Amino acid sequence: MRIGIVGIGNIGAAILQGLLAAEKWDKIYISDVRKERLSKFESEHRVKICDSNADVAENADVVIIAVKPSDVKNVLTEIKHLIGGKVLISVAAGISTKMLEMYLGDAGGAGGAAVRVIRVMPNIGAVVGAAVSAICRGSHASDEDEAVAKEILSAIGDVYSVDEKHMDAITGLSGSGIAFMATVIDALADGGVYEGVQRDLALKIAAKTAEGAAKMISAGFSPEKIRELTASPGGTTIRGILQMEKGVRAAVMNAVIAAAKRSREIAAVTAVAAEKEAGGYINEQK
Numbered sequence: 001m002r003i004g005i006v007g008i009g010n011i012g013a014a015i016l017q018g019l020l021a022a023e024k025w026d027k028i029y030i031s032d033v034r035k036e037r038l039s040k041f042e043s044e045h046r047v048k049i050c051d052s053n054a055d056v057a058e059n060a061d062v063v064i065i066a067v068k069p070s071d072v073k074n075v076l077t078e079i080k081h082l083i084g085g086k087v088l089i090s091v092a093a094g095i096s097t098k099m100l101e102m103y104l105g106d107a108g109g110a111g112g113a114a115v116r117v118i119r120v121m122p123n124i125g126a127v128v129g130a131a132v133s134a135i136c137r138g139s140h141a142s143d144e145d146e147a148v149a150k151e152i153l154s155a156i157g158d159v160y161s162v163d164e165k166h167m168d169a170i171t172g173l174s175g176s177g178i179a180f181m182a183t184v185i186d187a188l189a190d191g192g193v194y195e196g197v198q199r200d201l202a203l204k205i206a207a208k209t210a211e212g213a214a215k216m217i218s219a220g221f222s223p224e225k226i227r228e229l230t231a232s233p234g235g236t237t238i239r240g241i242l243q244m245e246k247g248v249r250a251a252v253m254n255a256v257i258a259a260a261k262r263s264r265e266i267a268a269v270t271a272v273a274a275e276k277e278a279g280g281y282i283n284e285q286k
């Protein structure tokens with residue numbers, strides 16, 4: 001299977017690095033308007049740097065679109081006539097499978113061989129192979145297409161199939177959530193620094209502490225259990241928990257809710273623009 005990636009920015013490059021590390025895919029075709037981002041991969045014999053997005057679309061069986069949400073439409077307009085019957089994976093926040101199919105026009109299923117669309121919300125943990133990706137599929141993608149997408153994304157971390165209606169929430173929870181967790185870890189380290197610990201050591205200890213909590217939760221310990229195991233009556237932890245209850249929980253919840261809201265806003269703005277355009281087209285035909 002030949003994979004293509006359009007957009008080798010933060011997430012596209014991380015996916016590419018994951019695919020290269022997995023050593024499963026023979027050839028990976030890449031393009032980006034910023035040529036300097038491509039040249040980093042010149043020495044990789046499994047990577048083919050393409051001059052255009054059309055080259056990627058022509059050569060690959062599965063095309064991953066990793067450009068900003070506002071650039072998705074341009075890219076699909078450019079390649080839609082080349083990807084009929086192929087699998088298209090989009091990682092763009094807030095762009096629904098319905099919208100992707102609409103941008104694809106005839107190739108989205110209105111005629112000809114439909115593009116099999118898969119929408120993914122990964123996170124930047126991909127750079128260390130520790131992403132978590134949520135995946136859902138459009139109206140023409142099959143179980144097999146979803147399995148292929150999952151296999152590709154497993155090169156950068158864990159993958160969960162979800163109902164598309166939860167994609168905005170998951171954008172807040174994990175796509176943006178990893179930055180929220182980094183902020184919490186940084187604050188934990190700052191507490192150590194305040195108490196006199198060297199910053200680099202404090203940050204290492206804070207990160208390992210977060211990793212320990214995450215591993216315990218993944219192993220089945222509930223957050224309450226971790227608190228119970230740590231907070232002895234009249235001890236140190238319960239003093240700290242009281243301070244956290246004054247704002248941390250609400251702040252983190254609000255961060256996820258705000259990011260999910262923004263994802264829905266991006267979706268709404270994109271939908272309005274697409275509708276306007278379709279209206280303009282209809283009016284022109286009158």
Ligand SMILES: NC(=O)c1ccc[n+]([C@@H]2O[C@H](COP(=O)([O-])OP(=O)(O)OC[C@H]3O[C@@H](n4cnc5c(N)ncnc54)[C@H](OP(=O)(O)O)[C@@H]3O)[C@@H](O)[C@H]2O)c1
Nearest residue numbers: 007009010011032033066067068069071091092093122124
């Ligand atoms: N970063 C994350 O943590 C993360 C997590 C989950 C999902 N996502 C999604 O992933 C997508 C990419 O995010 P990112 O942070 O990786 O963005 P990014 O770093 O800006 O990467 C996108 C790359 O695509 C290039 N590009 C723009 N228009 C293009 C075109 N027409 N043809 C080819 N290349 C083009 C950009 O060039 P210019 O800079 O010149 O525009 C840039 O090099 C977004 O839709 C985002 O919602 C990102």
